[in-house]
Amino acid sequence: MTDGPSATDASVATSDPWLAKAQILVVDDEPGMRNFLVRTLAPRCARVEAVGDTSAAGRLIEASSFDLIILDNILGGRTGLSWLADLRRDGLFTEVILITAFADLETAIEAVRAGAADFVLKPFRTKQILNAVVRCLDRSALRRENFVLRRQLAPPDRSQAAERIVGTSAQMVRTRDLVARAAATRSTVLVTGESGTAKEVTARALHELSAFADRPFVPVNCGAIAADIIESELFGHVKGAFTSAASSREGLFFYAQGGTLFLDEIAELPLALQAKLLRVIEDRKVRPVGSDREIPIDVRLIAATNADLAERVAGGQFRADLYYRLDVVRIHLPPLRERVEDIEPLARMFMDQLSAQLGLPPLPIPLSVLQRFEAYPWPGNARELRNRIERALILGTFGEPDSGPTAEPRTDDLAEVEKRHILRVLAASEGNRAEAARRLGVSRKTLDRKCAEWNV
Template identity: 35%
Template sequence: MIALEKVLIVEDEVHARSGLTELIESWGYRAESAADGVEGLERAVQWGPSIVVTDLKMPRMDGMELLERIGCLPQRIAVVMLTAQGSIDSAVEAMRMGAYDYIPKPVDPVRLRTILQNASRQHELDEQAEVSPKEVRQSAGVGALVGSSPRMKEIFSLIERVAPSNVSVLVTGESGTGKELVARALHDLSGRRGKPFVAVNCAAIPETLIESEIFGHEKGAFTGALERRAGCFELAEEGTLLLDEIGEMPAATQAKLLRVLEDRKLRRLGSKMETPVDVRVVAATNKDPEQAVANGDLRGDLYYRLNVFNIQMPPLREHVEDVARIADKMIADMNERHGCTVSGMKDILLKRLEEYKWPGNVRELRNTIERAVILAGSGLLGVEHLPPQFGSPGFAPLVKKSGQYAAREIAAAIAEANSSGEVKRYIEDQNTVRVEVGTTVDEAERQLILKTLSSTHNNKTKAAEILGISSKTLQNKLKEYQNSASSATE
């Protein structure tokens, strides 16, 4: 906490106002008070507090109007909204308008103190920052995100505005568009910078373990629970938690998550005690969230609680003017990672990259650039460093999904391309899979799995990793192929 941070309390109820003032002063802040929004605005202009704690409903000028007026002042002031339990929707709307956070009445002193500490830390970072918000926008990037197209500039501006608050954010967009990078940028530009950033993929955790993974468990909570374990919420304490593929979370876990978001307390599996948590939650999904709600995959109340702000990442094909800038950053990253000295791209290569539709989005572009950098080693990248058949009809890019390769999707792409009879060569990386016209998707998948297993010298763990499937799934596939072969010989 910064010494003598100024906090203004705006509350029309006399006892509540004096009680809050005394409490906040006892924590080492300089606190003053005002009886309503009109007086609060005057004090904000004259005194220049860094934080305003205001009631929502007041005579003359309510908290919403005060928030709007404060937002027009030249100095940045974090506004914390006090609200009755029945006015939570109004508080969420206030956060959409730029409030830093809200706290229900009766005020929980622990939560209020945490909010003030976070707001103070954000104020300190803002004062120490050498780059102004305008310069950040002009640098054509936020965090690891880069681009200069209108779409990306809008996203950078939104990230910059939302990051300092504690508001939940829902990031949507196709796979590979950079949703996790948005979450990291929100974290790095917030007062939680320097605290943990924890990302969990809800689709990658078995349904039987996801509740334990997120909320933690006590020793003996279930078979195999040999010791107490902190969940992702506790690991991200005072930091940011990214819940990726939120639509894949089981319904029961979604209900428990909603309660944690509302109460800021969680209960580990097997525990009778509730643990306070101070975590900013960012959720991400590659599905249409409203359709997911309609289908029953995502609880409506959880969606509305998470969707205070929505950042929608566009597919790369909709901002191809950013390909050059993104590729340049990737080349620099790959040079450092692989010890190469590639200096850039030839114009003809850039033209090919900008003309391609990028079904795998930025993730596919990264895979393509990484391959090219390794092949070239130095100098300029050219079209000769692209994957075979790049951009041609039926080209099936080997695109990572959730960090691994999606075997069935690749096999489906191969089978689809075969139907045209235009391309027979699809995946080449020291080994080649060739599939004839008329091959079924299951057979294409079988050939891909067996060829990959052969290329790893029958190392099932490595083959499963390359294919992006679990070892158990690979074992089941191999057993299925063996049973089919036995049946055929009988």
């Protein structure tokens, strides 16, 4: 016999942070049970929907996302278990609590095999169902957090992201203002700038300053994932979708649910996948590889590139329609050589951070070193400056003038300036011409021709 919520039962879940934000779907053909569950959950959750059959439930699932489904096993013409098995085959990985008045060991085993997260026997008390709901939501949140940690997607100081947009230049003042404005929306943001200009730091700041900062931030390097598996990585796949798909798997969009997905090096996304990403942005749904079902998502998208996307569009390497959908709010990060006044605060920030991380006493940065830093063009931008500070900390000295960044003779010869810049980037890429060409935004063929001209 079910009962209404009591003051004691209410204390079960009021302190759980995930329950207050949860969106829950109840599927039960008994009006009394639906009403009881709605009365119990609605005051404690962000949203509760209740329907009497799987057809209505299917329409709701196709229209919006849910964090949890409470599913009755006996539903008129079919069982909840068979419907759950269909959902899992279609790539829907939402947590499910199965409730039933007729339970035995075989049913419990079938529930686990079908993918149910918990099993509650009718009749149950308010405290029982609330505990089951909280367990499922906490387990889901923990699974996502563990996934992120395993992939090392979140640095230990990510909560400090907003403060790491360092600089006193007019460009960085404008950047911080634009980040603050864009963070207040769910609009798609395109972050542009050369390699090493802190595009991921900017993306994290957008997330940390938003109203959903406690939700996941999942960065993805599109250039680091093989073209034949990136669709599965992003959207997930169902069992048997391809030869090695021995089981179903959630995609990165799933792990970013409610939060932010950061697509770095978006220009490296294969053309075929660009079309699918465009559809995701327009429809707010993803289709796991091998599935016939589209799953609603609630994800804020931030993309970044060091390439000229307009040029890529003109060359047929990037879809124009996707470019315009990504370029809703653009944040351009200028190279370090164009904001010399930011070099000193960045150097001092890196010195403080790295000395603490390495357990080494910070080094004073003499005026002579700062002058050399300010005269150097920093082809690797802030990342190169950080590496320079780290090396100095480890060695205990900034070295002689010829052992680090130094001022080079100024020249008005454009060809000489181009040669020096290309050779610096090639050196920073450790001789990897493909990587250097990517950083420079030119083709490998162009870089090979230049090197041949200079007998490099």
